[in-house]
Amino acid sequence: MMNRILFACLFLALSTESSSLSCRWMDHKFRQHNEETLNLLDTMVSAKNATNATEVEVTVAFPNHLYHQVSKSSAEDKLAFTVQILEEVAALFEEDHSSASWEDSTVRNLLNIVNKQAEELHSCVSSLSKTTKLHMYFKRLSHHILKEMGHSAEAWEVIRKETKAHLMRAEQLASSLHTAH
Numbered sequence: 001m002m003n004r005i006l007f008a009c010l011f012l013a014l015s016t017e018s019s020s021l022s023c024r025w026m027d028h029k030f031r032q033h034n035e036e037t038l039n040l041l042d043t044m045v046s047a048k049n050a051t052n053a054t055e056v057e058v059t060v061a062f063p064n065h066l067y068h069q070v071s072k073s074s075a076e077d078k079l080a081f082t083v084q085i086l087e088e089v090a091a092l093f094e095e096d097h098s099s100a101s102w103e104d105s106t107v108r109n110l111l112n113i114v115n116k117q118a119e120e121l122h123s124c125v126s127s128l129s130k131t132t133k134l135h136m137y138f139k140r141l142s143h144h145i146l147k148e149m150g151h152s153a154e155a156w157e158v159i160r161k162e163t164k165a166h167l168m169r170a171e172q173l174a175s176s177l178h179t180a181h
Helices: 002-017 024-028 030-043 047-053 064-071 075-093 104-122 132-147 153-179
Strands: none
Touching: 030 104, 030 153, 064 075, 064 132, 064 153, 075 104, 075 132, 075 153, 132 153
C-alpha cells in the first residue's frame, strides 16, 4: 500500500513538473500564430516609415540580458516570460498608432493574435510572476520612443522593429521548450 502511495505521489510530482512542457497549445499553435504575427509586422512596413526610422536613435537598449537569464530557467519561467512579452507588446500596440501608415484591420489582427497567444500560454502556466525589469523596458519604449516622439510614424517603426525582435526571441524560447521533451 505504501509503495502505491509513493508511486502516486511520484507520478503526480513528475506530471506536474512537466505540465508546462506538455502544453499542447504551445507545441502545436504557438509557432503558427507567432509566424502570422511576424508576417503582419512585415506588412506594416511602409516606405515612409522605413526611410525616416533610420534617423531615429533608439535610446532604449534591447534587454538581451533578460533573455539570457530566462534561457537558463525552468520551462514554467520561460512560458511566464513569453506571456509577459506578449502582454507588453499588446499594451504598446493599443496606444495611439494613427500616425503610422498601417491599416487598422492589420493592427486589430495583430492584437487579436498576440492576445490569443498570451491567453492560451497563460493557461499553461501555474503562476505568472512578472519580471519587473522587462516591464520597465516596455514602459521606457512607450515613454522614450512613442510619447516623446508624439506617436509619430518614425516612432512606430522603431516599435515595430523592437516587437519583431522580441517575437523572434520568444520563438527561440519556444523552440528550447519543444526540444526539451
